[in-house]
Amino acid sequence: MNAExxxxxxxxxxxxxxxRKDFPIEWEGADYVSxxxxxxxxxxxxxxLVVANWATALASRFxxxxxxxxxxxxxxxxxxxxxxxxxxxxxxxxxxxxxxTPEGKLVAYSQVCTHLSCAVVYDKAENGLFCPCHHGLFxxxxxxxxxxxxxxxxxxQLERRGDQIFAIGKEAS
Amino acid sequence: MSLRRQGTTxxxxxxxxxxxxxxxxxxxxxxxxxxxxxxxxxxxxxxxAGSTALLLMNAGLLRxxxxxxxxxx
Numbered sequence: 001m002n003a004e005x006x007x008x009x010x011x012x013x014x015x016x017x018x019x020r021k022d023f024p025i026e027w028e029g030a031d032y033v034s035x036x037x038x039x040x041x042x043x044x045x046x047x048x049l050v051v052a053n054w055a056t057a058l059a060s061r062f063x064x065x066x067x068x069x070x071x072x073x074x075x076x077x078x079x080x081x082x083x084x085x086x087x088x089x090x091x092x093x094x095x096x097x098x099x100x101t102p103e104g105k106l107v108a109y110s111q112v113c114t115h116l117s118c119a120v121v122y123d124k125a126e127n128g129l130f131c132p133c134h135h136g137l138f139x140x141x142x143x144x145x146x147x148x149x150x151x152x153x154x155x156x157q158l159e160r161r162g163d164q165i166f167a168i169g170k171e172a173s
Numbered sequence: 174m175s176l177r178r179q180g181t182t183x184x185x186x187x188x189x190x191x192x193x194x195x196x197x198x199x200x201x202x203x204x205x206x207x208x209x210x211x212x213x214x215x216x217x218x219x220x221x222a223g224s225t226a227l228l229l230m231n232a233g234l235l236r237x238x239x240x241x242x243x244x245x246x
Contacts, residue, residue: 021234024180031207034190035181035184035185036238036242038188039184039187039188039191039235039238040235042188042191042192042231043191043228043231043232043234043235045195046191046194046195046198046227046228046231046232047228049195049198049199049201049202049228050198050221050224050225050226050227050228052202053198053201053202053205053220053221053224053225054221054224054225056205056206056209056220056221057205057217057218057220057221059209060209060217061213063209063212063214101212114211145243149209151211151212154212
């Protein structure tokens, strides 16, 4: 670089102060520019939200949608004795509860409370399934009747074969 | 009022509209996640479609901004 070029650069630097290079927008035009930048930014955010929304919709196709597997859960004698029995269905990670209602009907539900996933237990006095964590209560149709839960418990279909009880299917929770 | 000043007013309104649409999309996403966890799958696709419609509106407005700038020069 020769001295003449260096001199010319020096001239430019002298005519354009550093703050002007850092802030090239006039006060009057500041709003004009920032609104455009904001609209661009929000539209990009809008695109990301659409992607997230479709990802949620797609995820529903891979979520556990119930089971049709068959599993032995216990005997009718133990259910008669205790009023309810705990079992795991369809996998060992899924706690469930079977209850013999006062009317003699056999029902079973996932033991996982739909509020914050505590385990519900059979409450004979309330004739329902009680969640001790936040005092949620479900009736024996699995519907929430008291406390914070708003969604029903997942129902497990049972089949009685003589003295033995089998779980034969589970609805999606 | 100059064209540039009119543009500033117009884009303020547009910005408010786009911001409202994004808030609505956020709400739709919240509802979708809640529905997914609750096993209510039938609401997911309409929510995603609604969110896409809002994106298209936002994109249309952004395109208008670019065209306006190009025309005004």
